[in-house]
Amino acid sequence: MDVKVQLFGFGNVGKAVARVLVEKKKFFREKYGLDFKVVSISDTSGTLWLPEGVDLREALLVKETFGKLSSWTNDYEVYNFTLEEAVKEIDADIVIDVTNDKNAHGWHLTALREGKAVVTSNKPPLAFHYAELIGEAERRNVPYLFEATVMAGTPIIGLLRENLLGDTVERIEAVLNATTTFILSRMEMGLHFEEALRQAQSLGIAERDPSGDILGIDAGYKATILHCVAFGPKTFDEARVKGIAEITLGEVQRARKKGKTIRLVATIERGSITVEPKEVPLDSPLAVESHENAAVIWTDLLGELVIKGAGAGLKETASGVVSDIVKAALTITGG
């Protein structure tokens, strides 16, 4: 069955999603009977729109060669839509948001009102407007899916939203940001914070403006989303967030001597969201390395549950986005 998809965002994650859709075309058809037809791709330069479906291999080539879709002028029309207009004008079943648009909740709502499913890896819409978005999706009976917003493709959202349905979650502790883990690990090897940060930046692990990661904002968004799913709506403004910028080499080394390691830990309980650097024992599931994230979930019936996996990376984030695209498509087509 043909499923029409709009892709918003064609940076690293958008390209990774497009690559999975190209490379696993046969897999989706054989396993689920689904043919994804990407009818539009939007980047900051414009919106490429072709109702019969964009050739993703070509789009990837253009993007990689010229850096922007608007350079592609021979075969395709590139439109100057706002994202809101692109949602309204273009016929599709699923809207995919892999942008960093902080104001995306507006066009997410528009998509839902148009009866389109929404799949997003973009966190601020959820961290600030969860109740409104989920409310709209439920009223319209349209999927609103966001697995990749927390722990990349590691399915903690699916686990909390669609499983453990008889359990009452009591508490979640999690390491949700890989950049801070990288920096803290390098400090354990003897680097000062600034050196470790520079290394992370030169490796492309931290962004040029690293404040979102090191001030704990990224982890705070994710922790807020986990609270929304496990305990009900809350916004990022209500989270208590402290980053790792003030951690000293001495603190890191003292922790190590006690058999512990400092990680940026999110603690989520009903009505309370906290993100702060904490000493965790080396044998704790939260003592993650490299790009791994981990969460420990305590419930009344099951006790302690650990889920651990990739929390960053392009393929790893695409994993979550694409799983949601399939889930949305199966729901829409009644599969």
Added chain:
Amino acid sequence: MDVKVQLFGFGNVGKAVARVLVEKKKFFREKYGLDFKVVSISDTSGTLWLPEGVDLREALLVKETFGKLSSWTNDYEVYNFTLEEAVKEIDADIVIDVTNDKNAHGWHLTALREGKAVVTSNKPPLAFHYAELIGEAERRNVPYLFEATVMAGTPIIGLLRENLLGDTVERIEAVLNATTTFILSRMEMGLHFEEALRQAQSLGIAERDPSGDILGIDAGYKATILHCVAFGPKTFDEARVKGIAEITLGEVQRARKKGKTIRLVATIERGSITVEPKEVPLDSPLAVESHENAAVIWTDLLGELVIKGAGAGLKETASGVVSDIVKAALTITGG
């Protein structure tokens, strides 16, 4: 909304499920709008049937006082149905199998053909008849759910069945039997196999006939079910299974000296199911203790994913059964 439920099996797990249904009645109503009405309970002594709904507190009291439902003669009729007859005669929405009936696949199929959802913690039906059962459920568009068959309520089945939908699973390694972990842990403390087994039996961790656990049959059933879910149908007869009965104290201690620990490890790849004792590094997710189970899942997009949690226990198993009951009820009622 009222959902009519038949409970087959009223041993320790059945009683734990009944207790959760009693104690969290308000939770199910408020969170999901669901009222579970248990219209029949079957144990080996007979079937208690009341179309208006059995009083679960009373049923638990009778069972705990007299050991069997057939002792309850004042208010209720106890029928001498076979389980097959109970499925056919009694009107209900969901059939719950928490028995140890090795031949339950017959009445599972009957239930599905009657349009009833099936929720089971009973492994042999799946380990021997997966293709037939799932095929019937799909043809009838009726839920067939079995979270509690593997890792108790730890949601590995939900994770593999309803998440990671864009990923191709490449390999699973897992410790799926808590009794063997207990025995091997005690051997690490210096006990011989026989002593460790006797301790497990006296603590109620191992059964009087412990062969299912120590010969690897229980883990083999579970590994077969994981293969079915991740890679497609296969039966237990095709699994290569070796238990822990031949492990010596010397082997356990030699592993420990190398910084390793012996655990009964299931390895599942496309077309291949193996269960055998293996040395695992102490810092591996598979180096579990006590009643924990763990699984490591490798996929093409996400890489390595770990899920770890209770693999045994009454409340912990009830967690999986009850989550499936809610899931089935929400599907049936379109919630």
